[in-house]
Amino acid sequence: MKKTVVINVVGLTKRLIGEYTPFIKSFLEKGKASYITPVLPSVTCAVQSTYVTGKWPSEHGVVGNGWYIKDDCEIKFWKQSNNLVQQPKIWDDLKEKYPNFTCANHFWWYNMYSNVDYSITPRPNYLADGRKIPDIYTYPAKLRDDMQEALGTFPLFEFWGPKTTINSSKWIADAAVLTDKKHNPDLTLIYLPHLDYNLQRYGLDFDIISKDLLEIDEVVKQLVTHYEALDTRVILISEYGITNVNRPIHLNRVLRKEGYIAIREERGLELLDAGASDAFAVADHQIAHVYCKNSKDIDKLVKQIKQIEGVEKVLFGEELVKHKIEHERCGDIVVVADKDSWFTYYFWLDDAKAPDYARMVDIHKKPGYDPVEMLTDPKDKLVMAKVVGKLLKKKLGFRTVMDIIPIDANLIKGSHGRLNENLDDYPLLISNYNDGIGKEAIDAVEVREIIENHLLN
Template structure:
């Protein structure tokens, strides 16, 4: 049986590939086909991974962002992992039906707790009863986790996201993928390499930091591609989005709060978003935001308010959402697109509201929106690295401590995504054997990118 490897090298673009700092991938690409992809809206991780898994757009699979408002719970949740949230069959379901003996693997690709693949591996921190967070992964079967920890050590969780995020996490993932390819020999493997997401958001996609990050990724990809080629595995390298330069952030929730439309609960640990009592609020997600408006009568006023907010390029609703493939019950009544060079910051507290205690920490689950400031240490706080060292010592000794080291300054962020790409050179790509590229006009809708990856003997 043919074997396939699909690698999501997130934020890889034709411009980066041709920049001269990725010689190994460029050499590999010389005998392959390069094609631009058109990402769904919003062009973010969870939506992009669902597109590729399901071979369908968000209106079908329901992953309308990295998170959304769960109306029946009256709660905002981001970064949910269960494949049960996907409302369409996945590539693993189709493979199981067509070739029950073919094993499949989902490695660090989202929608992975549980996965519909035979083998799975994904970050899953240990949350201790005393409040500590420790690095770990979840795997199926459980023996895979035990074997990888013996061979590779603990997954470097704090290099996967946060101020310390860097190449160590991607290197560990590549080592894990190589182990699975050799030991388990799956017929289909999907793997996610996050490295370009870090410095390109910190510093933008065009500076020396981006070039250095691309060179680091090139070295790791080279190891993976060499092994796959040696084993006769047909490989596709693709990306879900490109990152564009930004310089300013808009605050939709603060505008709604100041207009009396967004409610907060004045808790002991600060002002907490009260979505069930809010007339309107936004789930900010990079350069996009779903805006949930409780009463239809409020919709025109909310739309007018947000359309006049600097940094908002478009406000979509109804037929406009349908035209962009986002007509799904999980979508907001309104949807915001940022202007070029802008992104949407989640903070909702304003005026006399107390800042919530999680605001200056890495806390992707309690924040009701995406926060790229978590990639930074706060440069405005004196002696922060010394203080951080003391906190790490306290944690190692078993003491609880709050890592309140994240800045609140949105001006630090220099790269973002979510909007349609400004040009194919700056957008996502597909790179692989020509016979595996779906036919049709380019750029190809990203959700079609894997439609020829089948267990049949010919694509």
């Protein structure tokens, strides 16, 4: 078996490789590459699950970063159990065929309770007083102490939120190298999220993102240099391409005005009551799942949604089958934005009645994905002073709410999730093993087989 590493450089596309990524550019020129035809939805959890299973979302069941759980009548995002992926993963089958095969997974999603030998994933401590303390979950459990003793506490607040930096990707890369030096796994998966941040904040503005490209290029160089010195087959891969957007679509507000959505009021603030709603949308970047209580409403809803500016496709019935997304977790309708648009989860009509979590980083309470969590209000010149004051209160033992996130979706300039038309915006697979890739473009379900070929041929 040939030692292989798969480095997931989030958001990497042909458009981004050049002046500001000299190492990646050189790696591409010396190796072999394929465009990856995007999977729908082109979002983190769905794409990663497709890569590691070789199956479509209709088969593995990961229809987005979150979905409506019908038994609980609750919308849940960013769950972590590997059991949510309903097909065997590459490491499951290889372990069955080759009992000595070993695998390490560093921060690819659904990384808890999987069958890999070494895993690290973010898992904060959620304290009874409301505090969130950075931490990780690992297997074996001792790996958690070893890593944080060697590298310091995982920089959770630089991994997501308004304070993201290259440090989180550096920490993940350093952890992967330490795992490799100590355990030498046959297959290693590594997730480097850095480009995800400013590409969503600012879009394809190279005056801003050039710094991010240079930073991630250095981290990739560090990793590839380490692995190539060990005669490792190296794959650089990405999940999706981020493109410019300028129009947020508030789909739940439209459904509310049409009378479909039920609202619960608490302390003068509004909450989406999904279980009591006739229809609601679970927004996830440029796609949204619309769940309908009564199937008789579907045709009417389809007609209404098609009228919304920025909506490109409204999929239901056989169209869901055609796009390989039909599954019990899938919405009755899947709405796809056009290239300039993306979907918010916003359901309130008056910002004064927005739920308290709307102005916070709270990925588990929000009934949809919220990229605005990466920003603070640019109009609030005192925001950093407020943050310092709130942190001081926390250190003194007072309960406080970090309500510093704006609720202005127009601040977001980049998104993904739909099927991009331009090859320059497709995800990529680049390898230093020239016999490992045979086509200019591959389907997302072919990635697993390519990884296996790197290991076994």
